[in-house]
Each structure stands twice: as structure tokens, then as C-alpha cells.
Amino acid sequence: MRAVLLMCNGMALLLCSAAGARQPNMPPAAEVAPVKELARCKAIVDSPSRLACYDQAADQLLTAEKKADIIVVDRQEIEKTNRSLFGFGLPDLSIFRSHGASMPAVNQIDGVIASAQSDASDQWTFHLQDGAVWQQIDTNNLSRSPRSGDPVVIKRASLGSYILSVSRAPGVRVRRVG
Incomplete structure (x- = not known):
């Protein structure tokens, strides 16, 4: 299972694929296909074309979510999970880290x-x-x-x-x- 956690306005978007376990050299979330498509749409200057691109990208994102290829988790759920795991000697569960956003460690x-x-x-x-x-x-x-x-x-x-x-x-x- 390959996963990337993307933080956006307090909401975490967990992007998963069957490509293998999360590796430290995993590409940033912006390079994962559904998010990459959204980023590509943003660069389109012509408004009707940009809207059509966003509509298509949104459909791809929603389809991926329905198939559980992408899981959306909010910051509160991540913090709750971090607290429930506090004290266990677990491997680095990097999907519960912030990936750029300020997610304080549970101490x-x-x-x-x-x-x-x-x-x-x-x-x-x-x-x-x-x-x-x-x-x-x-x-x-x-x-x-x-x-x-x-x-x-x-x-x-x-x-x-x-x-x-x-x-x-x-x-x-x-x-x-x-």
C-alpha cells in the first residue's frame, strides 16, 4: 500500500495506491495522479477549459474515493489516532504526519x-x-x-x-x- 497524506485547510487527504509500502522517497502528494490532475487544471488560462478540466479531475477524485484508493481524513481524526497509539512501539506511520502542515507531536x-x-x-x-x-x-x-x-x-x-x-x-x- 502506497500512501501520501495531503493537508488542506485542516483536512487531510490520504492518497493510497497498491504500488507498495510507503517509502521515505515517495513523491510529494502533488505528484500523485488525482492531485496532479487538479494542479494541471489550475494552470489552464481559458476559464471554460479550466472548469471542464476541474470537473473531470473532480470526477476522477470522487471515483477514487468510492473505490477507497483515496481516503479523506480530517485533522481531528489524525490527532485522535495519534493519541490512541501513544506509547506503542510502532514503526514510523508517516501517514499520520503532517507532510508540511503543522501537526504537533503527541508528547x-x-x-x-x-x-x-x-x-x-x-x-x-x-x-x-x-x-x-x-x-x-x-x-x-x-x-x-x-x-x-x-x-x-x-x-x-x-x-x-x-x-x-x-x-x-x-x-x-x-x-x-x-
Whole structure:
């Protein structure tokens, strides 16, 4: 699957083709056929000819969308997906990057504890209301036992680690396990 993400007025246009996996040397979105056709139309000086070109290009774009060769995703959906994947050690999912637009990296998320359990060595597993599961990986103690409904903040830390703080107390180092 080959994909390009094009940002336009807060809307992301995900262009996909079966040509192979997304490669770092993939052409810019403006070089993908449906978008290239729109760019070509823009350069036509004669208004009736330009309109006819746009109509044809729009039909091609809508047909490609119906066939799922092109998927339109708005910025909010990309941010929501980025947040839901926060903490997983995934490969570079470049389709969720901005490709020129300002899409800030997710360095922190807020959540609410659904449940929390400690094991025999007093290390905690935190189940958040959004379904995420985080496991403590250090030996630090929490100032109090976390409870259902407690707010948490999880921040990206050094060397690919994360710090989870419960109710603004000092945090513990965690990893995402689910």
C-alpha cells in the first residue's frame, strides 16, 4: 500500500495506491495522479477549459474515493489516532504526519483510571477508561494507591520511556502493554 497524506485547510487527504509500502522517497502528494490532475487544471488560462478540466479531475477524485484508493481524513481524526497509539512501539506511520502542515507531536496524554492493581512486588498495572493499559516498570512507590476515577497524565520521557502521574503526584516509569 502506497500512501501520501495531503493537508488542506485542516483536512487531510490520504492518497493510497497498491504500488507498495510507503517509502521515505515517495513523491510529494502533488505528484500523485488525482492531485496532479487538479494542479494541471489550475494552470489552464481559458476559464471554460479550466472548469471542464476541474470537473473531470473532480470526477476522477470522487471515483477514487468510492473505490477507497483515496481516503479523506480530517485533522481531528489524525490527532485522535495519534493519541490512541501513544506509547506503542510502532514503526514510523508517516501517514499520520503532517507532510508540511503543522501537526504537533503527541508528547503527553491525559486519562482517567478505570482500575489499577499492584502485583507482589508493588508494581502497578493501570487500566484507563479509554482502554489503554500501562504497566509500571520501575520500583518507585506511589504516594497513595490509585483509584478508579483518578486523573492521570502520561508524558513521553527519555530513551523511549514514559512517566505516569496519578492526581499530580510524582510519577512512575511505565510502558504501554495494551
